[in-house]
Structure formats: structure tokens, C-alpha cells
Amino acid sequence: MITDDAKANFEKKYVVNRFTGCWNWTAGITSDGYGVFGAKMEDGAIKTYRAHRFSFEIYKSEIPEGMMVLHECDNRKCVNPDHLIVGSHVDNMNGVSSSIAEQEEKFQDNLKWIIDNTRLNNRKKAIRFALMVLRSVVSTEHLQRYAQML
Numbered sequence: 001m002i003t004d005d006a007k008a009n010f011e012k013k014y015v016v017n018r019f020t021g022c023w024n025w026t027a028g029i030t031s032d033g034y035g036v037f038g039a040k041m042e043d044g045a046i047k048t049y050r051a052h053r054f055s056f057e058i059y060k061s062e063i064p065e066g067m068m069v070l071h072e073c074d075n076r077k078c079v080n081p082d083h084l085i086v087g088s089h090v091d092n093m094n095g096v097s098s099s100i101a102e103q104e105e106k107f108q109d110n111l112k113w114i115i116d117n118t119r120l121n122n123r124k125k126a127i128r129f130a131l132m133v134l135r136s137v138v139s140t141e142h143l144q145r146y147a148q149m150l
């Protein structure tokens, strides 16, 4: 469990860029440019997180097994939960695309990826997350069609 202390500590380690809205991480950075955060857990142990993943977990929700947290702002140092979306390895490789057709195609790829890469008991949750990523771009009709797959 993530403690309130760890959350409070996290909140001291970024500065908000008021032009972009990015919360730029000011503590440790990995060689590939992502923030790192050592969170003190309930049992006293320190768990190391990618800072943006920690942010997603405390402000949005638990990240399903196998899913990645991607930056819509393209700024790896950013930990603003509103700039973060969950996606699969496929999204990360393809970057963010804009048209509905592209998004749907990507969603189909994601479904395949999820089915190949997650254990059965995590699959529904992972698919629901993939749907959440799509929600901003597709119609309710499309979502209902996909929801039937759950």
C-alpha cells in the first residue's frame, strides 16, 4: 500500500510549468529521461517507481499488469496525471495518432497484445483500460460494441 507520507513526499518533487501545465520532476531522472521516485511503503520498505507511474496510481488508478503509462505531452519528466494515459507497448511504439480510424486500428492491436501478454484474471481490467484510452475519440456506439467483448 502507498502511504500518505509517500504521497506528501512525491508532491514536493515537481514544479508546475504554467505554460504547458506539465509537472516537471525535479528529483532523480533515469538515463532514458523519466523521473524516479522511492516511495516508502506501509511496511517501511522503499519501493522504486517511475515517477509518472506513481502519479498515475495515486491520482487515477492502479495500472493493470502489462500496461504502460504514456505521456500525451511527450515530456518524460512530466508527472501531471492529466497528461498521462494508459496504453500498451503497441501505443508506445506507434506514438499518439489522431484519427478515429487510426485509434480503432490501434485498439484492435492493443486487444491482441493484451490477450497475448496478460494473465486471464487481469485481462478484463486491461481491456477496460484500453477502452478508457479510446473514450475521448470514438462514439458511444463504438464503445458499446467493444464493451460487448468484455
Ligand SMILES: [Zn+2]
Binding pocket: 021, 022, 023, 073, 074, 075, 078, 079, 080, 083
Ligand atoms: Zn505534461
